[in-house]
Amino acid sequence: MATSADKKELVQQGLRRAFENRECNEKQGAFIVEYGENEEVSFRQGAVAEVHEASYGTLDEASRWVDVKERVSQQLLTGKTLQITNGVMGCDPKPGVRKVLRVSYVPSNTVLEISAKESNSLELPRACAEGLVSASYGAGSGYGNVSDVSSRVQSLLLKNNKVFATNDELLGDPAPGQVKTLTVKYRETASVTFKLHTGRELGSFEVLAPHLFHDLRETLGVSSKDFYENLTANELLGGSQEASGKSGEIFWRSSDGRFILKTVSEGEVATLLGMLPAYKTHLQEHPKSLLTRYLGAYRLSSEGIEMLFLVMNNVFEGAPGLDVTYDLKGTTEDRWVDPNSKGCLKDNNFAEVTMFVKGEVAKSIHETLAVDTAFLQSREIMDYSLMLGQSSAGTRSPYSELMGGLSATRSTALLSPGEDTTMYIGLVDMLVTYGWKKIMAHGIKSMTIGITEEIDTMPPDSYAERFCRYFHQKIRPTSEQLSVGEVSPELFETPFRGLGRSGGTAAFFRAVLREGQSKEYWIGKDLARARDEVVFYEAAKNLKGKDWAMLKWMTPYKGICRAPCLVKDEVKELEVMLLRNCRDGFKSCRMLDVKLGQVTAVGGWQGKSVF
Numbered sequence: 001m002a003t004s005a006d007k008k009e010l011v012q013q014g015l016r017r018a019f020e021n022r023e024c025n026e027k028q029g030a031f032i033v034e035y036g037e038n039e040e041v042s043f044r045q046g047a048v049a050e051v052h053e054a055s056y057g058t059l060d061e062a063s064r065w066v067d068v069k070e071r072v073s074q075q076l077l078t079g080k081t082l083q084i085t086n087g088v089m090g091c092d093p094k095p096g097v098r099k100v101l102r103v104s105y106v107p108s109n110t111v112l113e114i115s116a117k118e119s120n121s122l123e124l125p126r127a128c129a130e131g132l133v134s135a136s137y138g139a140g141s142g143y144g145n146v147s148d149v150s151s152r153v154q155s156l157l158l159k160n161n162k163v164f165a166t167n168d169e170l171l172g173d174p175a176p177g178q179v180k181t182l183t184v185k186y187r188e189t190a191s192v193t194f195k196l197h198t199g200r201e202l203g204s205f206e207v208l209a210p211h212l213f214h215d216l217r218e219t220l221g222v223s224s225k226d227f228y229e230n231l232t233a234n235e236l237l238g239g240s241q242e243a244s245g246k247s248g249e250i251f252w253r254s255s256d257g258r259f260i261l262k263t264v265s266e267g268e269v270a271t272l273l274g275m276l277p278a279y280k281t282h283l284q285e286h287p288k289s290l291l292t293r294y295l296g297a298y299r300l301s302s303e304g305i306e307m308l309f310l311v312m313n314n315v316f317e318g319a320p321g322l323d324v325t326y327d328l329k330g331t332t333e334d335r336w337v338d339p340n341s342k343g344c345l346k347d348n349n350f351a352e353v354t355m356f357v358k359g360e361v362a363k364s365i366h367e368t369l370a371v372d373t374a375f376l377q378s379r380e381i382m383d384y385s386l387m388l389g390q391s392s393a394g395t396r397s398p399y400s401e402l403m404g405g406l407s408a409t410r411s412t413a414l415l416s417p418g419e420d421t422t423m424y425i426g427l428v429d430m431l432v433t434y435g436w437k438k439i440m441a442h443g444i445k446s447m448t449i450g451i452t453e454e455i456d457t458m459p460p461d462s463y464a465e466r467f468c469r470y471f472h473q474k475i476r477p478t479s480e481q482l483s484v485g486e487v488s489p490e491l492f493e494t495p496f497r498g499l500g501r502s503g504g505t506a507a508f509f510r511a512v513l514r515e516g517q518s519k520e521y522w523i524g525k526d527l528a529r530a531r532d533e534v535v536f537y538e539a540a541k542n543l544k545g546k547d548w549a550m551l552k553w554m555t556p557y558k559g560i561c562r563a564p565c566l567v568k569d570e571v572k573e574l575e576v577m578l579l580r581n582c583r584d585g586f587k588s589c590r591m592l593d594v595k596l597g598q599v600t601a602v603g604g605w606q607g608k609s610v611f
C-alpha cells in the first residue's frame with residue numbers, strides 16, 4: 001500500500017513534468033503527451049498540425065530514449081490508430097521495463113462544429129471545453145430565436161463533459177414551440193497527461209484545465225515558473241489529515257508556506273472546474289475577495305493510488321507563526337475542539353471572542369463577505385468556512401488586502417481589556433453544493449436537533465445569510481468596544497444556576513440577591529449569545545428622559561456581572577447581562593413572546609408554543 005511519502009514523491013514528480021510541458025508549450029507552441037507501452041493512441045484526422053518530436057523509452061533513472069518520429073508521424077497526422085509496442089516502434093530500449101511513447105506536437109487551429117437536436121445530448125473531452133469558440137441554442141437564425149449559451153456550455157463541459165440540449169439545462173427557451181438545436185464550435189485541445197516512473201508499473205499524472213488555470217494564475221500575479229518551482233524545489237511539508245479536515249483529506253504545504261495542496265473528491269473538482277471562468281471574473285472584479293485562490297487541479301493514478309488534489313494559496317501567508325487558528329461556519333452543531341489538542345479550533349471555542357478592527361476595515365470585510373457569499377450562493381454552494389488566525393506580527397497577503405496582516409484587538413470579555421494581535425482571514429472549503437445528500441441531512445437534522453439555525457446543512461441562501469450575520473457580530477469596528485456598567489457578584493448567591501435557553505441558544509441563569517429587593521428581581525443571560533443586546537441596552541441608558549414610547553416598554557437592565565455559573569454540573573466563570581426577571585413575584589406564570597415577523601414569531605419555532 002502506498003505511503004504518504006510515496007504519494008508526495010509522485011505528486012512532486014508530476015508537478016515537475018507539468019512545468020516541463022508548460023515551458024515547452026510557451027517556447028515552441030507545442031504540447032507534450034505520453035502513452036504507455038501496450039496502449040493505443042489516435043488523434044482525429046487534422047488535429048495535429050506538426051509533430052516536433054517523438055521518442056520511445058523508459059522513465060527510470062537509467063533511462064534510454066530512441067527517436068521514433070519517422071515511424072509514428074504519418075499515423076498521428078492522418079488520425080490512424082497507433083499500437084504502442086516494441087514491434088511497431090522498431091526497438092526495445094530497455095528489455096524488462098515498461099516503455100513510454102512521448103510526443104511533442106503542435107495542435108491544429110481548425111474550428112470544429114458539433115450539434116444536437118433538442119432533448120438529445122452531446123459529449124466532448126473535458127480538455128475541449130478550454131478550446132470552446134462559441135455555443136448557440138435556438139431555432140434557425142431569426143432575430144430573437146437563438147441564444148448565446150457559450151458560458152453555460154463551457155461550465156457544463158468542464159464539470160462533466162456532457163451537455164443536454166434542453167431548456168432546463170441551458171436556462172431558457174429562445175424559441176417557444178419550436179424544435180431547437182444546440183450548436184457548439186471549438187478547437188481541439190490536448191489533455192495534459194504524463195506517465196510517472198513508480199518502480200515496476202507506470203503511474204499517470206493529469207493537469208486539469210491547464211490553460212484556464214494558467215490564465216487565472218497570471219491574473220493573480222503568479223507566474224507558472226514561480227508556481228511550479230515553489231512546489232518542487234524542496235520537499236513538501238505535512239502529508240497527514242489536518243485537525244480541521246474531513247475524513248480522508250490529506251494536506252501538504254510548500255516549504256515556504258505559500259501554497260497548500262489538498263486532496264478532494266470528484267464532486268468538488270467538478271464544482272470548481274464548472275465555475276472556473278465565473279470564479280476568475282469574480283476575482284478580477286473584486287480584488288479584495290476573501291475567497292481561496294485555487295491555482296491548479298491535478299489527478300494522480302498509480303498502483304494503489306487514485307487521488308485528486310488542488311493547489312491553493314495559504315490564507316495565513318505572511319504570518320511568521322500563529323498563536324491560534326479557528327475554522328468558523330457560524331453554527332454550533334459539532335463545533336467544539338479540545339483546546340489541549342493544539343489543533344484548529346471551531347465556533348464553540350470562539351463563542352466568547354470578538355475581534356475589533358478599524359471601522360473602514362470592518363465595513364470592507366462585511367461588504368466583501370456579502371459579495372463573496374452571494375457568488376457562492378449563485379453556484380448552490382454551502383458548508384464553507386472562514387479560517388481565522390492570530391499572530392503576534394505579520395505582513396499583508398499578496399492576494400487581498402483583507403486576507404492578512406490586519407491589526408486587531410481580541411476581546412474575550414466585556415469587563416477585561418482586549419489583546420492586540422494581527423489577524424488573518426480567508427474563505428475556504430467552498431466546493432460543496434447543496435445536493436440530495438445535504439438536503440436529506442438538513443431534513444433529518446431539522447427533525448432531530450430541531451434548532452435549524454444551528455445546524456450546518458442549511459440551503460445556500462440561508463447558509464450565506466447566517467454566515468454574514470455571524471461575522472457582523474464577531475468582527476466589529478473599534479468604535480463598538482464598550483464601556484459597560486459592572487455589577488459585583490458579591491451582591492448575589494453563587495454559583496448562578498441554569499434556567500434553560502432562549503430559543504435553544506442563549507443560556508439563562510438565576511441571579512438570586514443576598515439582600516434588598518425581591519431576591520429574584522434580576523435574571524442573568526449568558527453574553528456568549530447576547531453581545532448585541534448589551535450594545536442596545538448600554539445605548540438606551542443614554543436615552544433616559546427622552547419621551548420615546550419604546551423606552552417605556554424596555555425591560556430594565558442593570559449591567560454586566562462576571563460570576564461563577566453552574567453549567568452541566570461544572571462551575572464556570574461567565575459574564576452575564578442582568579435583566580429584570582419578568583416572573584419575579586409569581587408562583588407560576590405563562591410567558592407570551594410577542595414578535596413582528598412571520599418566521600420567528602410562530603408556534604413551534606425553536607420550542608415556542610402557540611398563544
